[in-house]
Amino acid sequence: EITELLILSGARVNAKDNMWFTPLHRAVASRSQDAVQVLIRHSADVNARDKNWQTPLHVAAANNALRCAEVIIPLLTSVNVSDRGGRTALHHAALNGHTEMVNLLLAKGANINAFDKKDGRALHWAAFMGHLDVVSVLVSHGAEVSCKDKRGYTPLHAAASGGQIAVVKHLLSLSVEVSMHDRPHQHCAAPCTHPPPHDSPWLELLMLTVCCLSLTVTRVT
Numbered sequence: 001e002i003t004e005l006l007i008l009s010g011a012r013v014n015a016k017d018n019m020w021f022t023p024l025h026r027a028v029a030s031r032s033q034d035a036v037q038v039l040i041r042h043s044a045d046v047n048a049r050d051k052n053w054q055t056p057l058h059v060a061a062a063n064n065a066l067r068c069a070e071v072i073i074p075l076l077t078s079v080n081v082s083d084r085g086g087r088t089a090l091h092h093a094a095l096n097g098h099t100e101m102v103n104l105l106l107a108k109g110a111n112i113n114a115f116d117k118k119d120g121r122a123l124h125w126a127a128f129m130g131h132l133d134v135v136s137v138l139v140s141h142g143a144e145v146s147c148k149d150k151r152g153y154t155p156l157h158a159a160a161s162g163g164q165i166a167v168v169k170h171l172l173s174l175s176v177e178v179s180m181h182d183r184p185h186q187h188c189a190a191p192c193t194h195p196p197p198h199d200s201p202w203l204e205l206l207m208l209t210v211c212c213l214s215l216t217v218t219r220v221t
Contacts, residue, residue: 003038020050028056031065046075053084061089064098086116094122097131119149127155130164
């Protein structure tokens with residue numbers, strides 16, 4: 001085992017590179033369970049943070065390193081540690097569509113309604129990225145389907161703004177709230193010429209979708 005040989009030859013287990021990644025961060029990103037186990041056996045810091053304040057568990061969640069996460073989690077006091085953006089490992093797993101990782105984290109005590117610095121929940125990110133399986137898992141475990149971020153977006157609005165029709169249909173089947181009464185005219189970066197009235201929630205959702213899809217077309221062309 002090269003990793004162990006290097007450590008026994010004097011390599012520092014918790015050395016950091018220019019991004020503050022430790023060997024454990026790198027091993028997890030590579031999904032190398034064997035390397036992770038060797039590093040931990042030689043006292044690798046499972047709570048080490050990189051420049052974005054991400055721990056090896058954040059990296060495992062983002063890269064779907066399920067076996068590595070299973071090794072690391074028992075050594076942690078909490079799976080709900082936030083990175084610089086306020087995101088937990090569950091946020092990263094949901095954002096990247098890793099259903100098995102989401103299930104593992106929930107089973108190990110992840111806060112399903114934890115919010116990042118913009119009040120985004122894991123459900124917001126899964127909905128925006130169109131990860132229907134993750135959305136279904138989160139909802140079945142009690143995620144708040146009508147929660148709002150700092151823009152006033154619910155997961156339904158996030159799905160609509162991302163053009164994720166399957167997720168939109170699924171959330172609508174749950175009879176979630178459609179309107180955005182908190183900030184009705186700030187739906188996307190491009191201004192809407194005719195903001196919808198407060199009493200037209202369906203039109204509001206449609207305007208949000210069209211507005212954001214128009215932005216996408218503009219950027220592509």
